[in-house]
Amino acid sequence: MGTHLISLHIKTAFRGVIKNSLMALASIMSCACCLFLYGLFMLLTLNVFFIGQQVQNQCEIQAYFVADLSQEAIDAACEKIAAIDNITETVFESKEQALQNYKAQLGEDASALDGLDGENFMRNSLKIRMKDISAVAQTVQLVAEIEGVEEVKNRQDIVDKILSINKGIRLISFIVMVLLTFVSLLIIVNTIKLSVQSRANEIHIMKYVGATNWFVRWPFIIEGLIVGAFGGLLATLAVTGGYGYLISYTTEAMDIVKFYSVAEVTLPLITILLFGIIMGGFGSFLAVRRHLDV
Amino acid sequence: MIEFKNVSKEYKNGVRALNDVSFRVDNGEFVFLIGQSGAGKSSIIKLFMCEERPTSGQVFVDGVDILGLKKKQIPFLRRSFGVVFQDFRLLPKATVFDNVAFAMQVVGASPREIRRRVPEVLSQVGLAARARSYPHQLSGGEQQRVCVARAIVNKPSVLLADEPTGNLDNEIAHEIVDIFNEINRNGTTILMATHADWIVNSMQKRVITMEHGRIAEDREGGDYHIGNASY
Numbered sequence: 167m168g169t170h171l172i173s174l175h176i177k178t179a180f181r182g183v184i185k186n187s188l189m190a191l192a193s194i195m196s197c198a199c200c201l202f203l204y205g206l207f208m209l210l211t212l213n214v215f216f217i218g219q220q221v222q223n224q225c226e227i228q229a230y231f232v233a234d235l236s237q238e239a240i241d242a243a244c245e246k247i248a249a250i251d252n253i254t255e256t257v258f259e260s261k262e263q264a265l266q267n268y269k270a271q272l273g274e275d276a277s278a279l280d281g282l283d284g285e286n287f288m289r290n291s292l293k294i295r296m297k298d299i300s301a302v303a304q305t306v307q308l309v310a311e312i313e314g315v316e317e318v319k320n321r322q323d324i325v326d327k328i329l330s331i332n333k334g335i336r337l338i339s340f341i342v343m344v345l346l347t348f349v350s351l352l353i354i355v356n357t358i359k360l361s362v363q364s365r366a367n368e369i370h371i372m373k374y375v376g377a378t379n380w381f382v383r384w385p386f387i388i389e390g391l392i393v394g395a396f397g398g399l400l401a402t403l404a405v406t407g408g409y410g411y412l413i414s415y416t417t418e419a420m421d422i423v424k425f426y427s428v429a430e431v432t433l434p435l436i437t438i439l440l441f442g443i444i445m446g447g448f449g450s451f452l453a454v455r456r457h458l459d460v
Numbered sequence: 461m462i463e464f465k466n467v468s469k470e471y472k473n474g475v476r477a478l479n480d481v482s483f484r485v486d487n488g489e490f491v492f493l494i495g496q497s498g499a500g501k502s503s504i505i506k507l508f509m510c511e512e513r514p515t516s517g518q519v520f521v522d523g524v525d526i527l528g529l530k531k532k533q534i535p536f537l538r539r540s541f542g543v544v545f546q547d548f549r550l551l552p553k554a555t556v557f558d559n560v561a562f563a564m565q566v567v568g569a570s571p572r573e574i575r576r577r578v579p580e581v582l583s584q585v586g587l588a589a590r591a592r593s594y595p596h597q598l599s600g601g602e603q604q605r606v607c608v609a610r611a612i613v614n615k616p617s618v619l620l621a622d623e624p625t626g627n628l629d630n631e632i633a634h635e636i637v638d639i640f641n642e643i644n645r646n647g648t649t650i651l652m653a654t655h656a657d658w659i660v661n662s663m664q665k666r667v668i669t670m671e672h673g674r675i676a677e678d679r680e681g682g683d684y685h686i687g688n689a690s691y
Contacts, residue, residue, distance in 0.1 A: 217538075225493070372566070374509070374538065374549065375539075375543075376535045377566045379535075387601075
C-alpha cells in the first residue's frame with residue numbers, strides 16, 4: 167500500500183467518524199461502558215488473587231526443638247531450616263517468650279499458671295512461613311528431618327481450607343472474566359455492526375465503482391480503531407479514577423489486607439485501552455465483511 | 461466490445477429473467493435496451509457488472525469471458541465500465557467533488573491527477589460550480605449528472621446506464637441523453653436500458669427490444685412504443 171493510499175484511508179476514516187458523529191458517539195459510549203465494567207472486574211479479580219496470596223502468606227508452620235538442645239545446635243538447625251527452598255521467613259521463639267505470649271493470651275486467667283511454681287513447660291520453636299503453601303507436606307517433612315527438631319506442627323486443615331477457597335475464587339473469577347470478555351466483544355462488535363449497517367449503501371456504491379474489498383475495508387477498520395480507542399480511553403480514565411478513589415478509601419478504612427496501588431495496575435489499565443482498540447478494529451472488519459459480497 | 465452468448469438467468473426464487481439471450485455491441489456503438497419492467501434489461505446490466513452470474517451462457521468483455529474471473533478480479537472488471545443508475549447512488553455525505561474523486565481514488569490515481577481531472581469532468585457535465593455541494597443540495601438532474609461524471613471520470617471504454625432518466629422530467633432527461641451522446645462521440649461505447657420510448661425515437665440508434673427475457677427485436681432506428689410506460 168502506497169503512502170498516499172495510507173493517508174487517504176486515514177483521512178477517509180476520520181472524515182467518516184466526523185460525518186457520522188452521532189453513530190460514532192453512540193459506539194464510543196457503548197464501548198466505554200462495556201470496557202468500564204470489564205476493567206472494573208479485571209481489577210477486582212486481580213485484587214482477589216492478591217488478597218488470596220496475602221492470606222496464604224500469613225499461613226505458618228512451627229518447628230519445636232528437642233528440650234535441652236544447646237543454643238549453638240538450635241542456631242545451626244535454624245540455619246538449615248531457613249535454607250530450605252520453599253521457606254521465605256523464619257522467626258525464632260524461645261521458650262521464655264513462648265510462655266510470656268501464652269500468659270498474655272490467657273489474660274486474667276494467667277494466674278492459673280502460678281501453680282507450676284515457675285517451671286517452664288514451653289519449648290523453643292521456630293515459626294516458618296512458606297512461598298507455596300500447597301507444598302506444605304513436603305516442607306514439613308524436610309524440616310522434621312533436620313537434627314534437633316522434635317516435632318513440626320502444621321495446621322493442614324486450615325491450609326486446605328484456604329487453598330480450596332482460593333481455588334474456588336480463582337475459578338469463579340476466571341469464568342466471569344471469560345464471560346465478560348465475550349459479552350464485551352459481542353456488544354462492541356454489534357454496536358459497530360449497527361453503525362456500519364447504516365452505511366451499507368455506501369459500501370455497495372464503493373463496490374460498484376470498482377473498489378477492492380480491502381479498499382472498502384481499511385477506512386472502516388481505522389474508524390473502528392478510532393472508536394475503540396476513544397471508548398477504551400474513556401473507560402481507562404473512569405476505571406483509573408474510580409479505582410484510585412476506592413483504594414484510598416479502603417486503605418483508610420482497613421489495614422488487614424492490602425490492595426494493588428494504581429501504579430501497580432498500570433499494565434491491566436493499558437490492557438483496557440488495547441482491548442478497546444482491537445475490538446473496534448475487529449468489529450469493523452466483521453461488520454463490513456457481510457456487505458462486501460456485491 | 462461486449463457480448464452475450466446464449467445467456468440465461470434464473471433467479472433463486474424461480475423467476476427466469478433471461479432466456480437464451482445473444483447480442484454483441486461493438487466499440488463506439490450507442491445501443492438502447494428497451495422493454496417493459498421485468499423484460500430483463502436490468503439483469504443484463506447486472507450480469508455485465510458481475511453482480512449476478514448467469515445460469516448458462518457466456519458474457520464477454522473485450523474478448524474475455526468474465527465468468528472465468530475470480531471474485532478478486534471483479535473490481536478490476538468493473539473499472540472498465542462506467543455505470544449510471546436510476547437512483548443515482550451517490551455517497552450522501554461526500555461532496556460532488558469527492559463523489560467523483562472517489563472513483564479515481566479506487567483506481568489508485570494520484571491526488572494531483574484527481575485535482576486536475578475532476579474539475580474537467582464536472583465542467584463537461586455542467587456542474588463546475590457545484591463541486592462543493594452535497595447530493596441532498598442538488599436537484600434530481602444535477603445528481604444524475606454527478607453520477608455521469610463519476611461514471612466517465614476514469615475514461616471507461618463502456619458506459620452502462622440502467623434507466624438513467626427514470627427519475628427525471630423530460631427536459632432534464634434530454635440534457636442527460638445529450639451528455640451521453642457527447643460521450644459516445646468521444647468514442648465511449650454506451651449501452652442504455654430505458655423504457656422512455658420518446659428518447660429512443662428521437663435518437664434513432666440501434667435498439668434491442670426485450671420481451672419476457674428474450675430479444676424480440678434488434679435493429680437500427682425505428683419508431684417504438686413501450687406499453688403504458690411511455691412518457
